[in-house]
Amino acid sequence: MSTSLESQLPVHEAMRAWADLVPTLAWVSGCDKQCVYFNRQWQEFTGSSLEELLGEQWVKDVHPEDRQRWLEIYLGSFDLRKQFTREYRLRRHDGQYRLLAEAGAPCFSADGVFMGYTGTAVDISDLGISDGSVRERAARFRALFDRNVVPLAFWTVDGKIIDANKAYLKLTGYTRQDLRKGGLRCDGLTPAEYQELDRRAITELRAGKAAARTYEKEYLRRDGRRVPVLIAGSLLPGYLDRGVVCALDLTSRKKTEARLEESRSLLDSVFKSLNGLVVVINSSGQVIALKQPQTAVFRRKSTVHAGVRIGANYVEAWKAAHLSGDRDAGLVSNGIAGVLERKLPEFKLEYSCPGLPKPTWFEVAVQPLSRPEGGALITQVDITRRRETELEAELLLRELAHVTRITMLGELAASFTHELSQPLAAMLNNSVVVQRLLSKRDPDTARLQEIVGDIVALSRRAKKIIERLRKLLGKGKAQLKAINFNKLLIEVVDLLRDEAILKKVRVVRELAHGLPLVCGDRIQLQQVSLNLIVNAFEAMRRIPAPLRELTIRTFVSSHQFVTLEVQDAGPGIPPDKLETVFNPFFTTKSEGMGMGLSICRSIIKAHHGEISATNAPGGGAIFRVVLPVIDSTADAI
Amino acid sequence: MRSEASTVFVVDDDPSLLRSVERLLQTAGYHAETFSTAESFLAAKVATRGACLILDVNLPGLNGLELQRKLAERGSPLPVIFIAGHGSIPMTVRAMKAGAVTFLPKPFEEPELIGQVEKALAQSREEARKWAELTSLRQRHATLTARESEVLLQVVSGKLNKQIAFALQIGETTVKVHRGRVMRKMQAQSVADLVIMAERLSLSPTQDPRK
Numbered sequence: 146m147s148t149s150l151e152s153q154l155p156v157h158e159a160m161r162a163w164a165d166l167v168p169t170l171a172w173v174s175g176c177d178k179q180c181v182y183f184n185r186q187w188q189e190f191t192g193s194s195l196e197e198l199l200g201e202q203w204v205k206d207v208h209p210e211d212r213q214r215w216l217e218i219y220l221g222s223f224d225l226r227k228q229f230t231r232e233y234r235l236r237r238h239d240g241q242y243r244l245l246a247e248a249g250a251p252c253f254s255a256d257g258v259f260m261g262y263t264g265t266a267v268d269i270s271d272l273g274i275s276d277g278s279v280r281e282r283a284a285r286f287r288a289l290f291d292r293n294v295v296p297l298a299f300w301t302v303d304g305k306i307i308d309a310n311k312a313y314l315k316l317t318g319y320t321r322q323d324l325r326k327g328g329l330r331c332d333g334l335t336p337a338e339y340q341e342l343d344r345r346a347i348t349e350l351r352a353g354k355a356a357a358r359t360y361e362k363e364y365l366r367r368d369g370r371r372v373p374v375l376i377a378g379s380l381l382p383g384y385l386d387r388g389v390v391c392a393l394d395l396t397s398r399k400k401t402e403a404r405l406e407e408s409r410s411l412l413d414s415v416f417k418s419l420n421g422l423v424v425v426i427n428s429s430g431q432v433i434a435l436k437q438p439q440t441a442v443f444r445r446k447s448t449v450h451a452g453v454r455i456g457a458n459y460v461e462a463w464k465a466a467h468l469s470g471d472r473d474a475g476l477v478s479n480g481i482a483g484v485l486e487r488k489l490p491e492f493k494l495e496y497s498c499p500g501l502p503k504p505t506w507f508e509v510a511v512q513p514l515s516r517p518e519g520g521a522l523i524t525q526v527d528i529t530r531r532r533e534t535e536l537e538a539e540l541l542l543r544e545l546a547h548v549t550r551i552t553m554l555g556e557l558a559a560s561f562t563h564e565l566s567q568p569l570a571a572m573l574n575n576s577v578v579v580q581r582l583l584s585k586r587d588p589d590t591a592r593l594q595e596i597v598g599d600i601v602a603l604s605r606r607a608k609k610i611i612e613r614l615r616k617l618l619g620k621g622k623a624q625l626k627a628i629n630f631n632k633l634l635i636e637v638v639d640l641l642r643d644e645a646i647l648k649k650v651r652v653v654r655e656l657a658h659g660l661p662l663v664c665g666d667r668i669q670l671q672q673v674s675l676n677l678i679v680n681a682f683e684a685m686r687r688i689p690a691p692l693r694e695l696t697i698r699t700f701v702s703s704h705q706f707v708t709l710e711v712q713d714a715g716p717g718i719p720p721d722k723l724e725t726v727f728n729p730f731f732t733t734k735s736e737g738m739g740m741g742l743s744i745c746r747s748i749i750k751a752h753h754g755e756i757s758a759t760n761a762p763g764g765g766a767i768f769r770v771v772l773p774v775i776d777s778t779a780d781a782i
Numbered sequence: 783m784r785s786e787a788s789t790v791f792v793v794d795d796d797p798s799l800l801r802s803v804e805r806l807l808q809t810a811g812y813h814a815e816t817f818s819t820a821e822s823f824l825a826a827k828v829a830t831r832g833a834c835l836i837l838d839v840n841l842p843g844l845n846g847l848e849l850q851r852k853l854a855e856r857g858s859p860l861p862v863i864f865i866a867g868h869g870s871i872p873m874t875v876r877a878m879k880a881g882a883v884t885f886l887p888k889p890f891e892e893p894e895l896i897g898q899v900e901k902a903l904a905q906s907r908e909e910a911r912k913w914a915e916l917t918s919l920r921q922r923h924a925t926l927t928a929r930e931s932e933v934l935l936q937v938v939s940g941k942l943n944k945q946i947a948f949a950l951q952i953g954e955t956t957v958k959v960h961r962g963r964v965m966r967k968m969q970a971q972s973v974a975d976l977v978i979m980a981e982r983l984s985l986s987p988t989q990d991p992r993k
Contacts, residue, residue: 563840563867563888567796570865570889574802577892581809596805603798643867646795646842 157181160252160263170245170266173252176259178223190268192238208234208242209325210308213301219249219262226251226259235266243270244283295391300378302347302386304331316374316394318367336365350380350388361395373399421507421526424453428485428519430460459523460485473497477509484511484521495528506532542747543669547620549744550672553679554617560644565610568603575600613640616668617675627662627775628670630707631699637674638697641682648682649690655698661774663707669748673756676741677711677768684715684766702771709770717760726758788903791828793817793849794838794865799888803836803895810896820844824852830860832910834883834902836895839866839873847873850880859909861902865890916982923983925967933960937973938980 157173164171164184173182183191183198191198191206207215211233222229228250234242247266254260290297296313298306306329314321319329335343339362346358357379363371373395380388416423416436425434432455453459463478473496480492492511497504508528514520554561575596582588582596613636638645638652645652663670678695685693694714702708718726727746742756749756754772761767790812794800800816807814817823820841835853839846850862864877864885874885883902886895926934929950936946943961947954970976 559868559870566867566888567799570867571796571799571802573889574799574806574892578802578805578809599798599801643840646840646845649845 157260160260164263167265170268172264172266173261174264175261178220181261187266190237190243191235206236208236210234213307222249223251223262232269243268245269295393298390298392299381300331300388300390302351306330306334307387313392316366316372316392317364318370323367334364336363336371339363346376346378347388350378351385364392372396421524422453424459424523424525425514426459426481426485426521426523430458430481430485432457432459433520471498480509481511481521481523484513485519487513487519495532505529539751542744542751543620546669546672546744546748549676549741550617550668553672553676553741554614557641557644557679560641560647561610561614563643564640565607568607568610572600572603572607575603610640617671619668624666625664626667628665628667629660630663630670630709630772631656631660633667633671634674634697634699634709637671637678641675641678644679644682645695648686648693650682650685650693650695653694653696655696657700660699660707661701663752663772664775665752665772666748670752673745673748673770674709674711676745677770680741680768681711681713681715681766684713688715701774705773706771707774709772710767712761712765712767714765717764718758718766720760723758723760727756789813789815789828789833790836790899790903791815791817791823791830791833791860792836793820793823793841793846794836795819795841796838799838806892806895807899810892810899812899820846820849820852823849830858831913832903832906834861834863834899834906836863836865836899839864839877847876847880850877850882854880859906859913861905861909863895863898863902919968919979919982922968923979926964930960930964930967933957934964934968934976934980935985937961937964938977938985 157175160173161182164173164182167184168186170187170190171184172180172187174180180199180203183195183203188195188198191203193202193206204212215231215233218229218231228248230246230248232244232246235245237243245266246269247264249262249264252260252263290308291310293310294312296310296316298309298313300306305327306324309317309319309324309329314324317329317334323329331343332340342360342362346360349355350358357377359375359377361373361375364374365371375393375395376390377393378388378390421438423434423436424432427433432453435453435455437453453462460478460481463474463481466474467478473494476494477492477496480489480494483489484492489511491513493508495506495508497506505527506529507525509523509525512522512524514522579593579596579600582593634654634656638654641652678697681695685695692714696710696712698708698710698712700708700710727742746756749770749772752772754770756768756770759767759769790807792800792803792807792814793816794803795818797818800818804814804816815828817826820837821844823835824844837846837849841849844852846864846866853860853862861883862877862881863883864874865888866873866885867888877885883905884898886898923931932950933946936949941949943954943957946957950957964970965976968976968979970979
């Protein structure tokens with residue numbers, strides 16, 4: 146450039162002189178587009194000497210974001226020898242960038258030879274609003290760009306990202322420093338498989354086929370992770386080599402989609418795997434979806450399941466089954482109707498299907514579909530196995546309960562025979578007296594009446610004892626009945642009266658008035674009470690007789706539960722044994738089998754109740770049985 | 783042999799059984815007195831001489847065996863017939879060792895009960911007789927002077943007059959006089975009689991029962 150400066154010295158002298166005359170920043174360039182002079186104002190403005198500015202040096206003072214465009218305008222106009230105006234930011238000596246408005250114009254010698262360009266620039270940073278529209282626009286744009294939550298970036302065809310907002314940097318994991326150093330590049334951000342997609346999009350944009358291209362791809366973040374993004378790219382208006390891109394993070398949408406897909410396939414597999422009949426019906430009872438199991442029980446003609454097909458009315462099918470004599474089918478059709486009409490939150494029934502060679506049990510469950518148009522989902526599962534197991538367990542418990550009952554009653558046999566011998570002895574005595582009186586010539590009939598009356602009462606007493614014992618000794622079918630627990634306890638205490646006297650135990654009854662009824666098997670519940678009371682007797686064997694007191698207490702523990710407490714005055718149960726006492730084979734007696742409390746627990750569990758042991762604050766153990774009531778209406782003792 | 787006025791006490795906690803036994807005894811011609819607890823029987827402080835007690839083993843509070851022991855501690859000679867709904871062997875053994883007449887399981891037959899009541903009453907009467915005898919013997923013994931008592935002890939231990947005189951440091955004639963008085967006061971026919979009496983009075987040569 147210095148050569149050209151010398152060859153065209155006179156003209157350039159003139160241009161330089163002009164530059165020094167104008168009151169603004171000014172520069173001069175030669176035919177080779179190189180700058181040859183910067184005036185004094187320029188030098189003062191930037192704080193650099195002419196030597197420092199010449200060559201490429203001055204370019205550094207132009208704001209990096211503006212440099213490219215700045216050059217393009219210059220170069221683009223130069224070849225056409227056109228005037229141009231441009232706005233750009235230039236660094237002042239204090240390091241602050243100032244917005245300059247610049248005008249450039251070609252220079253010709255007197256004989257019309259092109260000599261280069263001259264340019265003047267004015268600092269418009271401090272101009273008022275009317276004059277500062279550019280600056281304001283730039284500021285507005287900057288704010289819009291930087292604070293936008295949408296990731297935005299400017300790119301060039303050669304793959305550079307020349308500017309990006311915070312959101313974009315956050316998305317890609319790069320820093321502003323990376324951006325400044327040119328570390329952020331389109332190809333670096335794009336995994337290999339998407340590069341072609343990018344290229345095609347740019348090609349289309351440049352060919353004017355589309356104003357904007359939108360497509361999904363992935364970004365390769367700086368940390369190596371991939372982010373799914375939705376790309377919306379377009380060229381900057383008036384440019385073919387640069388554009389703007391908006392990249393939306395699709396991660397959460399992808400996740401939701403994946404979850405949706407997962408739950409859909411899960412539902413599908415659940416639906417398919419249900420080992421029963423699954424019927425989905427609409428609000429009028431028509432079957433809209435169906436899953437028929439392969440097991441034989443569901444395919445028999447006699448069952449209501451066989452006739453079910455898409456489009457058929459399922460409620461009607463049950464009604465028909467009911468009419469043909471299936472009692473439970475009526476309950477099911479009512480249940481489904483109830484759920485469809487939203488009168489019932491759900492419906493469940495275990496029923497035995499008639500017409501099958503061996504007893505078969507199903508559980509039918511009706512769930513409403515939670516959608517505005519209504520409908521219901523009905524599942525039917527073959528529960529015969531479970532039912533059989535339940536029955537077996539019930540039978541086993543009954544057997545075991547019976548055996549332990551017999552054992553326990555055996556231990557108490559002496560007491561029971563005493564209970565029985567008492568009225569028998571009295572009867573015999575009375576009968577002998579009657580005989581004697583009758584053998585006299587003039588028997589006293591009033592006295593005879595009285596004695597015979599006693600005999601009758603005593604016979605009844607003996608009969609009652611025998612009946613109770615027979616019931617306890619018998620195997621007895623499990624019979625669920627409404628039971629007044631107080632009455633049951635009084636019977637048990639009566640049976641154990643003699644045992645209590647023998648063991649020198651004072652029995653205190655604290656029975657609540659108007660105790661609600663519980664549902665259960667009388668004999669099994671008597672067994673539990675008997676067992677707890679006998680245990681309490683046993684627990685007090687080693688304490689002095691006057692202290693042996695047993696309290697039998699009943700009360701309502703809440704609206705739904707009746708509680709029985711058997712409290713002794715014995716030494717109590719070691720805290721670590723409070724749970725294990727209910728284990729099978731736990732015993733403190735040398736001759737005991739240790740099944741008593743274990744059976745008690747099984748019995749109470751079968752009654753949907755709970756049994757527990759605690760120690761009373763004043764000493765002694767408390768065994769507590771809690772049973773659900775069947776009716777809230779109280780029943781007097 | 784039956785004494786019409788004999789009293790039979792009955793203790794049982796079962797009122798109907800108590801009533802039936804009472805009737806049975808009345809029909810058999812006894813005077814029956816009934817109690818429902820051992821405590822009420824003890825509190826009544828009845829005259830037990832020549833009577834007997836039908837006692838239920840299993841009583842609330844103080845039980846039959848305990849009542850029997852209490853009576854023995856008081857020195858009562860009242861014979862006891864136990865009745866029980868169920869008598870365990872140890873219980874029976876304890877009762878019999880403590881001197882019970884018998885142990886009848888309920889229900890019992892009338893002849894058996896009456897038979898045992900008779901046995902018990904006879905025992906009671908015999909006891910009464912022995913007791914009366916002993917009482918009179920004690921009264922006779924009480925009339926002896928100190929020296930006569932000493933001579934009595936020497937005599938029943940088989941010593942000769944000479945030995946007694948030496949032991950007591952008195953003259954042999956004096957011993958003879960004391961000896962004659964002892965025989966008369968004790969109403970003894972012979973030395974053998976005197977020995978039996980001393981035994982009944984639980985006298986031993988080394989100790990004087992009055993001390």
